[in-house]
Amino acid sequence: MSKPKLVMVGNGMAGVRTLEELFKIAPEMYDVTVFGAEPHPNYNRILLSPVLAGEMKVQDIILNDHDWYRENHVNLHLGKKVAKIDRVKRQVIAEDGTVESYDRLLLATGSNPFMLPVPGNHLPGVIGYRDIADTDAMIDAAKRHKHAVVIGGGLLGLEAANGLKLRGMDVTVVHLGPWLLERQLDEVAGKMLQKSLEDRGLNFLLEKQTEALIEGESGRVAAVRFKDGMQIPAELVVMAAGIRPNTALAESSGIYCNRGIVVNDTLQTYDPKIYAVGECVAHRGIAYGLVAPLFEQAKVCANHLANYGIGRYTGSVTSTKLKVTGIDLFSAGDYMGGAGTEEIVLNDPAGGVYKKLVIKENKLVGGVLYGDTADGPWYFQLLKDGKDIHEIRDHLLFGQSTVGDVGHQGQNKAAAMSDEAEVCGCNGVKKGTIVRAIKEKGLFTLDDVKKHTKAASSCGSCAGLCEQILASTLGGAYQATASDKKPMCGCTEHSHEDVRRAIRERELTSIKAVTEFMEWTTPDGCEKCRPALNYYLISTWPHLAADDPQSRFINERAHANIQKDGTYSVVPQILGGVTSVEQLRKIADVAEKYHVPTIKVTGGQRIDLLGVKKDDLPKMWADLGMPSGHAYGKSIRTVKTCVGAEHCRFGTQRSMDMGIKLEKMLFGMWSPHKVKLAVSGCPRNCAESGIKDVGVIGVDSGYEIYVAGNGGIKTEVAQFLVKVESDEAVMEYTGAFLQLYREEGWYLERTCHYVHRVGLEHVKSKVVEDAENRKALYARLLDSLKGVKDPWAERVEGELKREFEMLAVQPA
Amino acid sequence: MSDWKKICTLADIPRLGARVVQNAGGDIAVFRTAADEVFALHDKCPHKGGPLSQGIVHGKRVTCPLHGMNIALDSGDAVAPDVGHCDKFAVKVDGGDVYLKI
CATH class of the missing domain: 3.30.413.10 (Sulfite Reductase Hemoprotein, domain 1)
Structure with missing residues (x-):
C-alpha cells in the first residue's frame, strides 16, 4: 500500500523543524516532498548576522545538509517557487511546471521584508534583509561602495548596520521611533544602546521619515531624502522596517488569511488538509517573527500530522537578545510596565549596566537587561513559570547567584566564561566544546546538549550553566519551557506533574496502564521514565501497585551499590550510627571470609564493604544477619x-x-x-x-x-x-x-x-x-x-535470589 | 569451533531484563525484550567496560548502568550520538530453551 503524501512548501527553519519532529515520532508515515524557493538546504537564518559581520561562514550555518534530506527520503525541489495550489485536485504546481499531489499540505512560506512604499524602492542597491542572497548582496556592496543606510532601528536593522560597519562602510540607521528597539526596550536602555553603538562608529537619525530614494547617474540608488528635506548619500539601502507574513500563495488559493495564514491551536488552516507553521502564520491574531515560538508550533503541528491528536499551541511569551558581539541586551515579556505593575530598577550609566524588572501581583511579568544579561534566562524561566517571587524579592535584581542557585565552582556567568573554562566537572566538558556543538550540530535544547556533549548528564549541577550557554549562543532561538511543562523524557510530551496527577486521579496502578493511557511513543519507556513511573506508582498506591524490579536502576534491584569495576558494596544498617561489639565482630568476620578488599567508614556513620562480587551478595547477607542499610536507593x-x-x-x-x-x-x-x-x-x-x-x-x-x-x-x-x-x-x-x-x-x-x-x-x-x-x-x-520487609533477608533464598545467580553453559 | 549450547529456559530471563553467562572469553549478557525476543552481547560497555547485563532494558536497547550509554541489542552499536560497538553473539529460542552459539 502506498503511503499518504505530505508536501511542504517552504524549506526554512519552522517547516524543517516540523519534519524533524514528525520523523522522530512517525518516521515511516508519509512520502515527503519539499519545495524551497532558495537554492540552499535549510540553514539557520538567525545566524545570518554573524555571517554578515564576518564571524561565521555560510557553510557553518547549514542546519540540514543534503544528506539529511536523502537519509529521510525527502523528495527535495530546491530553487523552485510554488505558483499555485489546486485544492480540488490536491496538487501544488511550481513556477517551472513541477506538479506534486498531496494528502496533507504544510505551508511554511515564512515572511517577506516590508519594503517602504516610497519612490525609488525598486532601484538597484535597495534590498531587504532576509536570506543568504541578501547577505551576499550586502557583502558585495560593502566591497564596492561607501555609504549605507539602514531603514529601521529594530533587531534586524541594528545587526545589519553593525555588520556593514565591520565591513568598512559608513552606516546610518534611520528610525521612525523615538528610541532604538522600542518594541524590546524602554527608553533608558534604548539610549544606552544607541550610545554604545555610536561609540563603534554608527550614525543614527531618529524620528525621521523617509520620503524618497534618489536614483544616481549609474541607475543605482544614490541618496535618501527625508520628509524634512534633509538628504544623505546612500549606495546601499537596507530595508529592515519589519516583516510581513508571506501569504500570497495561500491567499491566491483561497485559504483564509488575516495578517498571516489563520490557524487554530493545532496549526490547521481553514482547509483541514492544510497545515501551516512559522512566520507565515497568524495564531490567535499574532504572527511571530522569532524562531523560538515557531519551534513550539512545529512540535504541535508534527503531533497532529502524525495523527496523535494531542498537544495544543496556545501562544508564546518571547524574549529577545541582540546578536551584536560585545553588546549584551536581553528583554522579555511586558518590559514597559504601567498601571498595576511595580518596577525594580538598577541604573548605572557610567558602568554601562541597566536592569529593570516588572512585577505584577508578586510575579515577574517582564524585564530589560542591558550590559549584564547573565541572568536573562533565569528571569525568563521565572516569568514563564509564573513563580511567586515575594520570598526572593529583596535580592531578585542581583541575580540567580544571590539566591543560592549557583553552578559548579560558583560559576554562574556563562557569557563571561572563556572557551577553555570547564563547565561540567564530572565529564570534563569545556565551554568551547558546548558552544561548538550547539552551532555545528544545530542544538536547541538542554537535552540535545546533554546527549551530544555529555555536559550536565552526570550530577546535573551544571545544567543551569549549560542552559545559560545555550541561551547566549542561540540568542532569540532559545526558548525556556515552563518547568512544570517539561516532558519527563523523550517517550512522552507529559511532564512529571501531569503524570503524577494522572496516576492519582485516574487510579493507574501499573506502568503499562500509565504508558497506554498517556500515549507513550515508545513501547516500554526508557531508562529515564521507567524508574520514575515505578516510584510514582508505588508511592501513590502503596500495597496496590506492584513494584517492578526491571524498572529499577541496578542498585535498587540488587540492593547494593554498583562500582566502576562492576563489583558491589555492602552497607549494613547501623541505626543512628550506634554500633556494638557484636555487630562489629560480625562485619569483621564476613569481611574476612569474603576477602573484602576495602572497608570504609561512610559519611552516614556506617561501615561500607567494597569490592564484592554480585553472586556473593546473598551469601554475605545471610552470614551477616543484619538488615540492609539502604545505602544505594x-x-x-x-x-x-x-x-x-x-x-x-x-x-x-x-x-x-x-x-x-x-x-x-x-x-x-x-x-x-x-x-x-x-x-x-x-x-x-x-x-x-x-x-x-x-x-x-x-x-x-x-x-x-x-x-x-x-x-x-x-x-x-x-x-x-x-x-x-x-x-x-x-x-x-x-x-x-x-x-x-x-x-x-x-x-x-x-x-x-x-x-x-x-x-x-x-x-x-x-x-x-x-x-x-x-x-x-x-x-x-x-x-x-506497614509490613515493610528487609530486602536482604528476602533475597537470601528463593525466587528473588535468581537476580544474583550466573548462568553456565549446560552440557549437551 | 562455535556451536549452539543450551544456557537456560526463556522463563529464566526476566522480561525487560538479562542474565549473565560465564564464559572464558568474557561474560556474555543475554537479554529478553518485552516481546520475548532474545539477544546476546559481550557483557562489557564499549565506553568504560560497564556490565550491560545490569542495565535497564527498553525497546531493543539497554542502558549501561555506569554512565548511561545506550546500546542497540540487535546490532551491538551505541545509539547516536554516542559511538561504540559491543560484540554480539548468536542466540536462539527453541521449545522454550535458550541456546547461545559460542
Missing part, C-alpha cells in the same frame, strides 16, 4: 547523630535515641531521591543537621526541625520549619514533611529542589499550620511503610 539513607545528652557535657537532648527512633520509623521508605536525616543534641550541631533533608537540633526546651538542606551537589542550608517539644512531635512533623515530599516531589528531585520549587510557605501551610493535614500525611506515611 532513592530512599531513606541514614540518620546521623551526635552523642547528645547521653554523654556530651553540652547535650540538651538524647540525640542518639531520637535518631534511632526516626531511622526505625523510616525503614524501607522509597522517595523521589535519597533522603538523609541528622539529629544533634545541641545547637553546636555536631551531626551537621543544617545540611540534611530533615535536620533536628535539640535545644533545652525541645527540638528545632529544619528541612530541605543539602550537603551534596549543591550545598544548601536547611530552612527552619518548626519548633516542637516532644519526641513524638519530631516523628510526626518529620514524617508529614517527608510524606508531602513523597507525594509531590518529582523523581530525582532532592528536598532542596522540591522546596525551592513549591516554596517553604506551601510546606508550612500543609505541615505546620494545618494540624489535621499533618496527621493525615503522617498516617499515610506509616500506612505505606
Whole structure:
C-alpha cells in the first residue's frame, strides 16, 4: 500500500523543524516532498548576522545538509517557487511546471521584508534583509561602495548596520521611533544602546521619515531624502522596517488569511488538509517573527500530522537578545510596565549596566537587561513559570547567584566564561566544546546538549550553566519551557506533574496502564521514565501497585551499590550510627571470609564493604544477619547523630535515641531521591543537621526541625520549619514533611529542589499550620511503610535470589 | 569451533531484563525484550567496560548502568550520538530453551 503524501512548501527553519519532529515520532508515515524557493538546504537564518559581520561562514550555518534530506527520503525541489495550489485536485504546481499531489499540505512560506512604499524602492542597491542572497548582496556592496543606510532601528536593522560597519562602510540607521528597539526596550536602555553603538562608529537619525530614494547617474540608488528635506548619500539601502507574513500563495488559493495564514491551536488552516507553521502564520491574531515560538508550533503541528491528536499551541511569551558581539541586551515579556505593575530598577550609566524588572501581583511579568544579561534566562524561566517571587524579592535584581542557585565552582556567568573554562566537572566538558556543538550540530535544547556533549548528564549541577550557554549562543532561538511543562523524557510530551496527577486521579496502578493511557511513543519507556513511573506508582498506591524490579536502576534491584569495576558494596544498617561489639565482630568476620578488599567508614556513620562480587551478595547477607542499610536507593539513607545528652557535657537532648527512633520509623521508605536525616543534641550541631533533608537540633526546651538542606551537589542550608517539644512531635512533623515530599516531589528531585520549587510557605501551610493535614500525611506515611520487609533477608533464598545467580553453559 | 549450547529456559530471563553467562572469553549478557525476543552481547560497555547485563532494558536497547550509554541489542552499536560497538553473539529460542552459539 502506498503511503499518504505530505508536501511542504517552504524549506526554512519552522517547516524543517516540523519534519524533524514528525520523523522522530512517525518516521515511516508519509512520502515527503519539499519545495524551497532558495537554492540552499535549510540553514539557520538567525545566524545570518554573524555571517554578515564576518564571524561565521555560510557553510557553518547549514542546519540540514543534503544528506539529511536523502537519509529521510525527502523528495527535495530546491530553487523552485510554488505558483499555485489546486485544492480540488490536491496538487501544488511550481513556477517551472513541477506538479506534486498531496494528502496533507504544510505551508511554511515564512515572511517577506516590508519594503517602504516610497519612490525609488525598486532601484538597484535597495534590498531587504532576509536570506543568504541578501547577505551576499550586502557583502558585495560593502566591497564596492561607501555609504549605507539602514531603514529601521529594530533587531534586524541594528545587526545589519553593525555588520556593514565591520565591513568598512559608513552606516546610518534611520528610525521612525523615538528610541532604538522600542518594541524590546524602554527608553533608558534604548539610549544606552544607541550610545554604545555610536561609540563603534554608527550614525543614527531618529524620528525621521523617509520620503524618497534618489536614483544616481549609474541607475543605482544614490541618496535618501527625508520628509524634512534633509538628504544623505546612500549606495546601499537596507530595508529592515519589519516583516510581513508571506501569504500570497495561500491567499491566491483561497485559504483564509488575516495578517498571516489563520490557524487554530493545532496549526490547521481553514482547509483541514492544510497545515501551516512559522512566520507565515497568524495564531490567535499574532504572527511571530522569532524562531523560538515557531519551534513550539512545529512540535504541535508534527503531533497532529502524525495523527496523535494531542498537544495544543496556545501562544508564546518571547524574549529577545541582540546578536551584536560585545553588546549584551536581553528583554522579555511586558518590559514597559504601567498601571498595576511595580518596577525594580538598577541604573548605572557610567558602568554601562541597566536592569529593570516588572512585577505584577508578586510575579515577574517582564524585564530589560542591558550590559549584564547573565541572568536573562533565569528571569525568563521565572516569568514563564509564573513563580511567586515575594520570598526572593529583596535580592531578585542581583541575580540567580544571590539566591543560592549557583553552578559548579560558583560559576554562574556563562557569557563571561572563556572557551577553555570547564563547565561540567564530572565529564570534563569545556565551554568551547558546548558552544561548538550547539552551532555545528544545530542544538536547541538542554537535552540535545546533554546527549551530544555529555555536559550536565552526570550530577546535573551544571545544567543551569549549560542552559545559560545555550541561551547566549542561540540568542532569540532559545526558548525556556515552563518547568512544570517539561516532558519527563523523550517517550512522552507529559511532564512529571501531569503524570503524577494522572496516576492519582485516574487510579493507574501499573506502568503499562500509565504508558497506554498517556500515549507513550515508545513501547516500554526508557531508562529515564521507567524508574520514575515505578516510584510514582508505588508511592501513590502503596500495597496496590506492584513494584517492578526491571524498572529499577541496578542498585535498587540488587540492593547494593554498583562500582566502576562492576563489583558491589555492602552497607549494613547501623541505626543512628550506634554500633556494638557484636555487630562489629560480625562485619569483621564476613569481611574476612569474603576477602573484602576495602572497608570504609561512610559519611552516614556506617561501615561500607567494597569490592564484592554480585553472586556473593546473598551469601554475605545471610552470614551477616543484619538488615540492609539502604545505602544505594532513592530512599531513606541514614540518620546521623551526635552523642547528645547521653554523654556530651553540652547535650540538651538524647540525640542518639531520637535518631534511632526516626531511622526505625523510616525503614524501607522509597522517595523521589535519597533522603538523609541528622539529629544533634545541641545547637553546636555536631551531626551537621543544617545540611540534611530533615535536620533536628535539640535545644533545652525541645527540638528545632529544619528541612530541605543539602550537603551534596549543591550545598544548601536547611530552612527552619518548626519548633516542637516532644519526641513524638519530631516523628510526626518529620514524617508529614517527608510524606508531602513523597507525594509531590518529582523523581530525582532532592528536598532542596522540591522546596525551592513549591516554596517553604506551601510546606508550612500543609505541615505546620494545618494540624489535621499533618496527621493525615503522617498516617499515610506509616500506612505505606506497614509490613515493610528487609530486602536482604528476602533475597537470601528463593525466587528473588535468581537476580544474583550466573548462568553456565549446560552440557549437551 | 562455535556451536549452539543450551544456557537456560526463556522463563529464566526476566522480561525487560538479562542474565549473565560465564564464559572464558568474557561474560556474555543475554537479554529478553518485552516481546520475548532474545539477544546476546559481550557483557562489557564499549565506553568504560560497564556490565550491560545490569542495565535497564527498553525497546531493543539497554542502558549501561555506569554512565548511561545506550546500546542497540540487535546490532551491538551505541545509539547516536554516542559511538561504540559491543560484540554480539548468536542466540536462539527453541521449545522454550535458550541456546547461545559460542
